[in-house]
Amino acid sequence: MTMLLRTRFALAGAASVLVVSGLALPAQAAEGTGDFAYVGIFSPESVTVINGQSKTVKFDLYNLGTSGVEDVQLTFGSAAKPISADLGFTAPAGCVANVCDIGDLKPGQRRSVRFTLTPAAGGAADPARTIALATSIGGKTSDETAITVVRTDKGGVDLEVDDIADLELKPGASADVPLAIRNSGNKDVTALGLVVFAPLGVKPALDYSNCEQEAEIGGFVCVFNDTLAGGGVFTLPQNSPLRVTVPKGTAGPFDYPVLVAAVGLTEKYVFEFTKRTAGAAGRELKLEPVAGLSAKEPEAVEDLNEDDNFAEFAVSVPKTLADGAAVGGVFKGAVGEKSTIKVGLHNLGPTATVPLALESLRYAHVKLPTGVELTRIDERCLPGTSLDDLDDVDDSEFDLAEVTDLVCIVVESVPSNGRYLFGLTAQIVGADTYHAGSVQLNGSVQDDKKANDKAALTVELTAGGGGGGLPITGAPAGLIAGGGAALLAAGLLAYRLARRRRIVTVVD
Structure with missing residues:
Protein backbone atom coordinates (compact mmCIF):
# COMPACT_ATOMS: atom_id res chain seq x y z
CA MET A 1 0.00 0.00 0.00
CA THR A 2 2.86 2.37 0.81
CA MET A 3 4.46 1.86 -2.58
CA LEU A 4 1.14 2.35 -4.36
CA LEU A 5 0.42 5.50 -2.37
CA ARG A 6 3.80 6.98 -3.18
CA THR A 7 3.52 6.01 -6.83
CA ARG A 8 0.10 7.63 -7.07
CA PHE A 9 1.40 10.82 -5.52
CA ALA A 10 4.47 10.82 -7.74
CA LEU A 11 2.24 10.66 -10.80
CA ALA A 12 -0.46 13.01 -9.64
CA GLY A 13 0.58 15.30 -6.82
CA ALA A 14 4.01 15.92 -8.28
CA ALA A 15 2.89 16.74 -11.79
CA SER A 16 4.50 20.15 -11.56
CA VAL A 17 7.84 18.47 -10.96
CA LEU A 18 7.34 16.36 -14.07
CA VAL A 19 6.57 19.53 -15.99
CA VAL A 20 9.82 21.05 -14.90
CA SER A 21 11.84 17.93 -15.47
CA GLY A 22 10.47 16.96 -18.85
CA LEU A 23 11.93 13.49 -18.35
CA ALA A 24 10.43 10.88 -20.68
CA LEU A 25 8.41 13.56 -22.42
CA PRO A 26 8.69 14.19 -26.15
CA ALA A 27 10.20 17.50 -27.12
CA GLN A 28 7.60 19.73 -28.75
CA ALA A 29 9.45 23.00 -28.38
CA ALA A 30 11.61 25.19 -30.46
CA GLU A 31 15.28 24.55 -29.73
CA GLY A 32 16.70 27.13 -27.36
CA THR A 33 13.40 27.84 -25.60
CA GLY A 34 11.97 26.39 -22.43
CA ASP A 35 8.43 26.12 -23.81
CA PHE A 36 6.76 22.89 -24.84
CA ALA A 37 3.18 21.68 -25.10
CA TYR A 38 2.22 18.34 -23.63
CA VAL A 39 -1.00 16.93 -22.16
CA GLY A 40 -0.18 13.66 -20.42
CA ILE A 41 -2.53 10.78 -19.65
CA PHE A 42 -2.24 9.31 -16.14
CA SER A 43 -4.33 6.16 -16.26
CA PRO A 44 -4.19 2.68 -14.76
CA GLU A 45 -2.33 0.10 -16.83
CA SER A 46 -5.19 -2.37 -16.40
CA VAL A 47 -8.72 -2.57 -15.08
CA THR A 48 -10.50 -5.70 -13.83
CA VAL A 49 -14.25 -5.78 -14.48
CA ILE A 50 -16.83 -8.26 -13.26
CA ASN A 51 -18.90 -9.73 -16.07
CA GLY A 52 -22.47 -8.53 -15.94
CA GLN A 53 -21.64 -5.51 -13.70
CA SER A 54 -20.87 -1.89 -14.55
CA LYS A 55 -17.48 -0.45 -13.67
CA THR A 56 -16.58 3.23 -13.74
CA VAL A 57 -12.95 3.83 -14.71
CA LYS A 58 -11.33 7.13 -13.82
CA PHE A 59 -8.05 8.70 -14.86
CA ASP A 60 -6.48 12.14 -15.11
CA LEU A 61 -5.18 14.41 -17.83
CA TYR A 62 -2.40 16.86 -16.94
CA ASN A 63 -1.07 19.81 -18.82
CA LEU A 64 2.62 19.09 -18.33
CA GLY A 65 3.64 21.89 -20.65
CA THR A 66 5.17 25.18 -19.65
CA SER A 67 2.26 27.28 -20.92
CA GLY A 68 -1.49 27.08 -21.34
CA VAL A 69 -2.88 24.98 -24.18
CA GLU A 70 -6.07 25.33 -26.23
CA ASP A 71 -8.26 22.94 -28.20
CA VAL A 72 -7.33 19.82 -26.24
CA GLN A 73 -9.14 16.62 -27.23
CA LEU A 74 -9.21 13.12 -25.79
CA THR A 75 -9.90 10.17 -28.09
CA PHE A 76 -10.92 6.64 -27.08
CA GLY A 77 -9.93 3.96 -29.57
CA SER A 78 -9.15 4.53 -33.23
CA ALA A 79 -9.85 3.08 -36.65
CA ALA A 80 -6.78 0.89 -36.26
CA LYS A 81 -7.56 0.02 -32.63
CA PRO A 82 -11.37 -0.07 -32.23
CA ILE A 83 -12.91 -0.75 -28.84
CA SER A 84 -14.37 -4.23 -28.60
CA ALA A 85 -18.18 -4.11 -28.46
CA ASP A 86 -18.38 -6.81 -25.78
CA LEU A 87 -16.79 -4.48 -23.23
CA GLY A 88 -19.92 -2.37 -23.08
CA PHE A 89 -17.91 0.85 -23.34
CA THR A 90 -19.68 4.15 -22.64
CA ALA A 91 -17.73 7.36 -23.24
CA PRO A 92 -17.95 10.32 -20.82
CA ALA A 93 -21.00 12.54 -21.12
CA GLY A 94 -20.69 15.12 -23.91
CA CYS A 95 -18.26 13.12 -26.03
CA VAL A 96 -19.16 12.49 -29.68
CA ALA A 97 -18.03 9.31 -31.49
CA ASN A 98 -15.60 8.61 -28.64
CA VAL A 99 -13.92 12.03 -29.07
CA CYS A 100 -14.08 14.38 -26.07
CA ASP A 101 -13.46 18.13 -26.21
CA ILE A 102 -11.41 18.95 -23.12
CA GLY A 103 -10.97 22.62 -24.01
CA ASP A 104 -8.22 24.75 -22.53
CA LEU A 105 -5.80 23.75 -19.77
CA LYS A 106 -3.55 26.01 -17.75
CA PRO A 107 0.02 24.92 -16.95
CA GLY A 108 -0.12 22.15 -14.37
CA GLN A 109 -3.91 21.90 -14.56
CA ARG A 110 -5.49 18.49 -13.99
CA ARG A 111 -8.74 17.27 -15.55
CA SER A 112 -10.39 14.08 -14.26
CA VAL A 113 -12.11 11.80 -16.78
CA ARG A 114 -14.49 8.86 -16.21
CA PHE A 115 -15.89 6.25 -18.57
CA THR A 116 -17.99 3.14 -17.96
CA LEU A 117 -17.58 -0.51 -18.87
CA THR A 118 -20.44 -3.03 -18.69
CA PRO A 119 -19.19 -6.35 -20.06
CA ALA A 120 -21.73 -9.00 -20.83
CA ALA A 121 -22.06 -11.92 -18.44
CA GLY A 122 -20.26 -15.16 -19.26
CA GLY A 123 -17.23 -13.74 -21.06
CA ALA A 124 -14.51 -14.54 -18.56
CA ALA A 125 -12.66 -16.87 -20.94
CA ASP A 126 -12.25 -14.15 -23.55
CA PRO A 127 -8.75 -12.69 -23.92
CA ALA A 128 -7.97 -9.33 -22.35
CA ARG A 129 -8.98 -6.31 -24.42
CA THR A 130 -7.33 -2.90 -24.66
CA ILE A 131 -8.75 0.59 -24.89
CA ALA A 132 -6.46 3.05 -26.66
CA LEU A 133 -6.31 6.62 -25.32
CA ALA A 134 -4.81 9.66 -27.03
CA THR A 135 -4.65 13.38 -26.35
CA SER A 136 -4.17 16.04 -28.99
CA ILE A 137 -3.53 19.78 -28.94
CA GLY A 138 -4.93 21.69 -31.88
CA GLY A 139 -5.26 18.42 -33.80
CA LYS A 140 -1.66 17.35 -33.16
CA THR A 141 -1.17 14.17 -31.15
CA SER A 142 0.34 14.79 -27.72
CA ASP A 143 0.21 11.59 -25.65
CA GLU A 144 -0.90 8.01 -26.29
CA THR A 145 -1.43 5.03 -24.00
CA ALA A 146 -3.76 2.08 -23.52
CA ILE A 147 -5.71 0.44 -20.69
CA THR A 148 -5.94 -3.34 -20.60
CA VAL A 149 -9.37 -4.63 -19.58
CA VAL A 150 -9.44 -7.96 -17.75
CA ARG A 151 -12.83 -9.66 -17.34
CA THR A 152 -13.70 -11.98 -14.48
CA ASP A 153 -16.64 -14.06 -13.28
CA LYS A 154 -14.98 -14.63 -9.92
CA GLY A 155 -15.42 -11.06 -8.69
CA GLY A 156 -14.01 -9.69 -5.46
CA VAL A 157 -13.63 -6.52 -3.39
CA ASP A 158 -13.37 -3.30 -5.41
CA LEU A 159 -13.05 -0.20 -3.23
CA GLU A 160 -13.40 3.26 -4.73
CA VAL A 161 -13.03 6.75 -3.27
CA ASP A 162 -15.36 9.32 -4.80
CA ASP A 163 -13.84 12.45 -6.32
CA ILE A 164 -13.20 15.31 -3.89
CA ALA A 165 -13.57 18.91 -5.03
CA ASP A 166 -10.63 21.29 -4.68
CA LEU A 167 -10.67 23.78 -1.82
CA GLU A 168 -9.59 27.40 -1.50
CA LEU A 169 -8.23 28.32 1.94
CA LYS A 170 -6.22 31.21 3.31
CA PRO A 171 -3.33 30.61 5.72
CA GLY A 172 -4.73 29.84 9.16
CA ALA A 173 -8.05 28.53 7.80
CA SER A 174 -9.46 25.00 7.80
CA ALA A 175 -12.33 23.11 6.19
CA ASP A 176 -14.15 19.78 6.35
CA VAL A 177 -13.58 17.38 3.46
CA PRO A 178 -16.59 15.36 2.24
CA LEU A 179 -15.68 11.72 1.78
CA ALA A 180 -17.44 8.70 0.30
CA ILE A 181 -15.97 5.19 0.07
CA ARG A 182 -17.81 2.60 -1.98
CA ASN A 183 -17.36 -1.07 -2.71
CA SER A 184 -18.30 -1.62 -6.35
CA GLY A 185 -17.28 -5.28 -6.16
CA ASN A 186 -19.47 -8.24 -5.29
CA LYS A 187 -17.66 -9.36 -2.11
CA ASP A 188 -17.72 -7.77 1.34
CA VAL A 189 -14.73 -6.16 3.00
CA THR A 190 -14.81 -6.64 6.78
CA ALA A 191 -12.54 -3.77 7.85
CA PRO A 204 -4.87 16.85 7.98
CA ALA A 205 -6.66 17.24 11.31
CA LEU A 206 -7.27 13.64 12.43
CA ASP A 207 -7.01 13.76 16.20
CA TYR A 208 -9.07 10.62 16.73
CA SER A 209 -8.42 7.55 18.89
CA ASN A 210 -8.57 5.22 15.86
CA CYS A 211 -6.14 7.26 13.74
CA GLU A 212 -2.34 7.09 13.82
CA GLN A 213 0.24 9.36 12.32
CA GLU A 214 2.68 7.17 10.42
CA ALA A 215 6.13 8.43 9.47
CA GLU A 216 6.64 5.61 6.95
CA ILE A 217 4.04 7.10 4.61
CA GLY A 218 4.17 10.68 5.89
CA GLY A 219 0.47 10.78 6.68
CA PHE A 220 -2.35 9.35 8.79
CA VAL A 221 -3.94 5.92 8.89
CA CYS A 222 -7.41 5.44 10.42
CA VAL A 223 -8.89 1.99 11.01
CA PHE A 224 -12.60 1.07 10.95
CA ASN A 225 -13.62 -2.40 12.06
CA ASP A 226 -16.80 -2.32 9.98
CA THR A 227 -18.08 -4.37 7.07
CA LEU A 228 -18.64 -2.63 3.76
CA ALA A 229 -20.81 -4.93 1.67
CA GLY A 230 -20.51 -5.27 -2.08
CA GLY A 231 -22.39 -2.35 -3.62
CA GLY A 232 -22.34 -0.44 -0.30
CA VAL A 233 -21.17 3.10 0.49
CA PHE A 234 -19.66 4.61 3.65
CA THR A 235 -19.34 8.32 4.46
CA LEU A 236 -18.03 10.30 7.41
CA PRO A 237 -20.73 11.94 9.58
CA GLN A 238 -20.74 15.69 10.16
CA ASN A 239 -19.77 15.38 13.83
CA SER A 240 -16.54 13.48 13.03
CA PRO A 241 -15.23 14.82 9.73
CA LEU A 242 -11.96 14.68 7.89
CA ARG A 243 -10.60 18.19 8.24
CA VAL A 244 -7.63 19.91 6.62
CA THR A 245 -5.85 23.00 7.93
CA VAL A 246 -3.56 25.50 6.24
CA PRO A 247 -1.02 26.58 8.88
CA LYS A 248 -0.29 30.27 9.33
CA GLY A 249 2.69 31.33 7.25
CA THR A 250 1.91 28.85 4.46
CA ALA A 251 3.01 30.17 1.08
CA GLY A 252 0.84 31.00 -1.90
CA PRO A 253 -0.19 31.09 -4.64
CA PHE A 254 0.07 27.31 -4.68
CA ASP A 255 -2.17 24.27 -5.03
CA TYR A 256 -1.19 21.89 -2.23
CA PRO A 257 -2.02 18.27 -3.14
CA VAL A 258 -3.83 15.96 -0.72
CA LEU A 259 -4.37 12.24 -1.34
CA VAL A 260 -7.07 10.16 0.32
CA ALA A 261 -7.00 6.37 -0.05
CA ALA A 262 -9.19 3.49 1.16
CA VAL A 263 -7.96 -0.06 1.62
CA GLY A 264 -9.53 -3.26 2.88
CA LEU A 265 -7.70 -4.59 5.94
CA THR A 266 -6.84 -8.07 7.13
CA GLU A 267 -8.07 -9.30 10.52
CA LYS A 268 -4.44 -9.58 11.64
CA TYR A 269 -3.74 -5.92 10.94
CA VAL A 270 -6.92 -4.76 12.69
CA PHE A 271 -6.08 -6.87 15.75
CA GLU A 272 -2.55 -5.47 15.99
CA PHE A 273 -3.76 -1.91 15.43
CA THR A 274 -6.40 -2.26 18.18
CA LYS A 275 -3.79 -3.53 20.63
CA ARG A 276 -1.40 -0.74 19.72
CA THR A 277 -3.98 2.04 20.13
CA ALA A 278 -5.82 0.71 23.17
CA GLY A 279 -6.45 3.58 25.55
CA ALA A 280 -5.59 6.25 22.98
CA ALA A 281 -6.95 9.68 23.79
CA GLY A 282 -9.56 11.44 21.70
CA ARG A 283 -12.93 10.52 20.33
CA GLU A 284 -13.38 7.97 17.60
CA LEU A 285 -13.62 8.75 13.91
CA LYS A 286 -16.75 6.97 12.72
CA LEU A 287 -18.31 5.86 9.47
CA GLU A 288 -21.92 6.00 8.40
CA PRO A 289 -24.21 4.11 8.32
CA VAL A 290 -22.49 1.87 10.92
CA ALA A 291 -19.33 2.54 12.94
CA GLY A 292 -17.42 0.53 15.51
CA LEU A 293 -14.13 0.38 17.40
CA SER A 294 -11.56 -0.45 15.66
CA ALA A 295 -1.01 3.26 11.19
CA LYS A 296 2.26 1.40 10.29
CA GLU A 297 1.45 0.42 6.77
CA PRO A 298 -1.96 -1.26 6.48
CA GLU A 299 -1.92 -4.94 5.58
CA ALA A 300 -4.46 -4.95 2.78
CA VAL A 301 -6.86 -7.48 1.37
CA GLU A 302 -6.84 -8.16 -2.36
CA ASP A 303 -8.60 -5.47 -4.38
CA LEU A 304 -9.63 -5.85 -8.01
CA ASN A 305 -8.61 -2.28 -8.90
CA GLU A 306 -6.28 -0.48 -6.52
CA ASP A 307 -5.87 2.57 -8.75
CA ASP A 308 -9.33 3.93 -7.97
CA ASN A 309 -8.87 3.51 -4.21
CA PHE A 310 -7.54 7.06 -4.33
CA ALA A 311 -8.95 10.54 -4.61
CA GLU A 312 -6.71 13.53 -5.08
CA PHE A 313 -7.72 17.11 -4.43
CA ALA A 314 -5.90 20.40 -4.07
CA VAL A 315 -6.03 23.06 -1.39
CA SER A 316 -5.44 26.35 -3.19
CA VAL A 317 -3.76 29.02 -1.08
CA PRO A 318 -3.91 32.58 -2.47
CA LYS A 319 -0.88 34.78 -2.96
CA THR A 320 1.20 35.59 0.10
CA LEU A 321 4.26 37.82 0.34
CA ALA A 322 7.80 36.55 0.68
CA ASP A 323 10.52 39.16 0.28
CA GLY A 324 13.55 37.45 -1.20
CA ALA A 325 16.88 39.19 -0.65
CA ALA A 326 19.87 38.11 -2.72
CA VAL A 327 22.85 36.81 -0.75
CA GLY A 328 26.17 37.71 -2.32
CA GLY A 329 29.66 36.84 -1.20
CA VAL A 330 33.38 37.44 -1.39
CA PHE A 331 36.01 35.09 -2.85
CA LYS A 332 38.87 35.75 -0.45
CA GLY A 333 42.47 34.60 -0.72
CA ALA A 334 45.80 35.01 -2.45
CA VAL A 335 46.32 34.45 -6.14
CA GLY A 336 46.51 30.71 -6.74
CA GLU A 337 44.39 29.83 -3.70
CA LYS A 338 40.89 28.35 -3.75
CA SER A 339 37.96 30.00 -1.99
CA THR A 340 34.47 28.61 -1.26
CA ILE A 341 31.43 30.80 -0.77
CA LYS A 342 27.68 30.30 -0.37
CA VAL A 343 25.30 32.57 -2.26
CA GLY A 344 21.59 32.56 -2.98
CA LEU A 345 18.36 33.58 -1.27
CA HIS A 346 17.44 34.94 2.16
CA ASN A 347 13.65 34.87 2.62
CA LEU A 348 12.71 37.90 4.71
CA GLY A 349 9.08 36.73 4.87
CA PRO A 350 6.53 37.25 6.22
CA THR A 351 5.59 33.80 4.80
CA ALA A 352 7.47 30.89 3.29
CA THR A 353 8.23 30.72 -0.42
CA VAL A 354 6.03 28.48 -2.53
CA PRO A 355 7.28 24.97 -3.45
CA LEU A 356 8.57 24.24 -6.93
CA ALA A 357 5.80 24.82 -9.49
CA LEU A 358 5.27 26.13 -13.00
CA GLU A 359 4.17 29.50 -11.70
CA SER A 360 7.11 29.85 -9.33
CA LEU A 361 10.34 28.69 -10.96
CA ARG A 362 12.62 30.68 -8.70
CA TYR A 363 16.32 30.82 -9.52
CA ALA A 364 19.44 32.89 -9.02
CA HIS A 365 21.56 34.12 -11.91
CA VAL A 366 25.13 34.13 -10.65
CA LYS A 367 27.52 36.28 -12.67
CA LEU A 368 31.08 35.63 -11.61
CA PRO A 369 33.54 38.46 -10.97
CA THR A 370 36.71 38.63 -13.00
CA GLY A 371 39.79 37.20 -11.37
CA VAL A 372 38.36 33.79 -10.44
CA GLU A 373 37.94 30.45 -12.19
CA LEU A 374 35.36 27.96 -11.00
CA THR A 375 36.59 24.57 -9.80
CA ARG A 376 33.34 23.22 -8.29
CA ILE A 377 29.68 24.22 -8.47
CA ASP A 378 26.58 23.29 -6.53
CA GLU A 379 24.67 20.35 -8.04
CA ARG A 380 21.60 22.59 -8.34
CA CYS A 381 23.43 24.97 -10.68
CA LEU A 382 24.06 24.90 -14.44
CA PRO A 383 25.98 27.16 -16.80
CA GLY A 384 23.71 29.82 -18.30
CA THR A 385 22.13 33.20 -17.69
CA SER A 386 18.43 32.31 -17.40
CA LEU A 387 16.06 29.34 -17.49
CA ASP A 388 15.75 29.78 -21.26
CA ASP A 389 19.50 30.05 -21.74
CA LEU A 390 21.02 27.04 -20.05
CA ASP A 391 23.98 25.33 -21.64
CA ASP A 392 22.68 21.98 -22.90
CA VAL A 393 25.71 19.95 -21.86
CA ASP A 394 26.77 17.27 -19.41
CA ASP A 395 29.12 17.92 -16.51
CA SER A 396 31.88 16.02 -18.29
CA GLU A 397 31.60 18.15 -21.41
CA PHE A 398 32.31 21.66 -20.20
CA ASP A 399 35.33 23.32 -18.60
CA LEU A 400 34.33 25.00 -15.34
CA ALA A 401 37.23 27.39 -15.66
CA GLU A 402 35.54 28.91 -18.73
CA VAL A 403 32.12 29.36 -17.10
CA THR A 404 31.21 32.97 -16.25
CA ASP A 405 27.45 32.64 -15.56
CA LEU A 406 25.36 30.12 -13.62
CA VAL A 407 21.66 29.50 -13.13
CA CYS A 408 20.97 28.00 -9.69
CA ILE A 409 17.48 26.54 -9.15
CA VAL A 410 15.59 26.89 -5.87
CA VAL A 411 13.86 23.50 -5.62
CA GLU A 412 12.49 23.76 -2.08
CA SER A 413 10.12 25.89 -0.07
CA VAL A 414 12.12 28.32 2.07
CA PRO A 415 10.61 29.29 5.45
CA SER A 416 10.35 32.87 6.60
CA ASN A 417 13.79 34.08 7.71
CA GLY A 418 15.35 30.99 6.15
CA ARG A 419 18.13 30.94 3.61
CA TYR A 420 18.64 28.79 0.51
CA LEU A 421 22.26 28.84 -0.54
CA PHE A 422 24.42 27.38 -3.28
CA GLY A 423 28.06 26.46 -2.70
CA LEU A 424 30.66 27.65 -5.23
CA THR A 425 34.41 27.05 -5.17
CA ALA A 426 36.79 29.06 -7.33
CA GLN A 427 40.52 29.54 -7.72
CA ILE A 428 41.71 33.12 -7.51
CA VAL A 429 43.76 34.09 -10.54
CA GLY A 430 45.45 37.28 -11.55
CA ALA A 431 43.67 39.86 -13.68
CA ASP A 432 44.70 43.14 -15.28
CA THR A 433 41.32 44.69 -14.40
CA TYR A 434 38.85 43.44 -11.80
CA HIS A 435 35.08 43.74 -12.16
CA ALA A 436 32.47 42.68 -9.65
CA GLY A 437 29.96 39.97 -10.33
CA SER A 438 26.45 39.62 -8.93
CA VAL A 439 23.72 37.34 -7.64
CA GLN A 440 20.34 38.23 -9.19
CA LEU A 441 17.12 36.60 -7.98
CA ASN A 442 14.44 35.83 -10.57
CA GLY A 443 11.05 34.18 -10.92
CA SER A 444 9.26 34.98 -7.69
CA VAL A 445 5.54 35.71 -7.82
CA GLN A 446 5.58 36.59 -4.11
CA ASP A 447 8.33 39.20 -4.05
CA ASP A 448 6.96 42.74 -4.32
CA LYS A 449 10.24 44.33 -3.22
CA LYS A 450 12.84 44.21 -5.98
CA ALA A 451 15.47 46.58 -4.58
CA ASN A 452 17.20 43.79 -2.64
CA ASP A 453 17.00 41.13 -5.37
CA LYS A 454 20.60 41.76 -6.41
CA ALA A 455 23.79 41.40 -4.37
CA ALA A 456 27.46 41.80 -5.23
CA LEU A 457 29.88 38.94 -5.82
CA THR A 458 33.44 40.16 -5.32
CA VAL A 459 37.06 39.12 -4.89
CA GLU A 460 39.30 40.17 -2.00
CA LEU A 461 43.02 39.55 -2.42
CA THR A 462 44.83 38.78 0.81
CA ALA A 463 48.49 39.46 1.59
CA GLY A 464 50.82 38.03 -1.03
CA GLY A 465 48.13 38.21 -3.64
CA GLY A 466 49.41 41.20 -5.55
CA GLY A 467 47.01 43.78 -4.20
CA GLY A 468 46.71 42.97 -0.56
CA GLY A 469 43.28 43.42 0.93
CA LEU A 470 41.55 45.74 -1.53
CA PRO A 471 38.16 44.56 -2.80
CA ILE A 472 37.48 44.88 -6.50
CA THR A 473 35.11 47.56 -7.69
CA GLY A 474 31.41 46.94 -7.91
CA ALA A 475 28.04 47.83 -6.43
CA PRO A 476 28.18 47.45 -2.62
CA ALA A 477 26.09 44.71 -1.11
CA GLY A 478 26.81 42.88 2.12
CA LEU A 479 26.50 39.20 2.82
CA ILE A 480 23.21 38.94 4.63
CA ALA A 481 23.48 36.93 7.84
CA GLY A 482 20.70 34.61 8.88
CA GLY A 483 19.75 31.05 9.49
CA GLY A 484 17.05 28.52 8.77
CA ALA A 485 16.63 25.12 7.19
CA ALA A 486 15.27 24.50 3.74
CA LEU A 487 11.92 22.74 3.74
CA LEU A 488 10.44 20.01 1.66
CA ALA A 489 12.41 18.98 -1.42
CA ALA A 490 9.93 19.19 -4.29
CA GLY A 491 11.81 17.84 -7.22
CA LEU A 492 15.46 17.74 -6.28
CA LEU A 493 17.51 17.96 -9.44
CA ALA A 494 14.91 16.96 -12.01
CA TYR A 495 15.27 20.32 -13.69
CA ARG A 496 19.04 20.02 -13.79
CA LEU A 497 18.88 16.69 -15.55
CA ALA A 498 15.96 17.48 -17.81
CA ARG A 499 17.41 20.53 -19.49
CA ARG A 500 20.10 18.21 -20.83
CA ARG A 501 17.51 15.89 -22.35
CA ARG A 502 15.38 18.14 -24.50
CA ILE A 503 14.88 15.52 -27.20
CA VAL A 504 13.55 12.28 -25.75
CA THR A 505 12.14 9.30 -27.61
CA VAL A 506 9.05 7.77 -26.06
CA VAL A 507 9.00 3.98 -26.40
CA ASP A 508 5.78 2.04 -26.04
Missing part, protein backbone atom coordinates in the same frame (compact mmCIF):
# COMPACT_ATOMS: atom_id res chain seq x y z
CA LEU A 192 -11.42 -0.53 6.26
CA GLY A 193 -8.31 1.61 6.41
CA LEU A 194 -8.35 5.31 5.50
CA VAL A 195 -5.02 6.87 4.51
CA VAL A 196 -4.60 10.65 4.24
CA PHE A 197 -1.38 11.97 2.74
CA ALA A 198 -0.56 15.71 2.49
CA PRO A 199 3.19 16.05 1.84
CA LEU A 200 3.63 19.72 0.98
CA GLY A 201 2.42 21.71 3.97
CA VAL A 202 -1.36 21.32 4.37
CA LYS A 203 -2.15 19.51 7.63
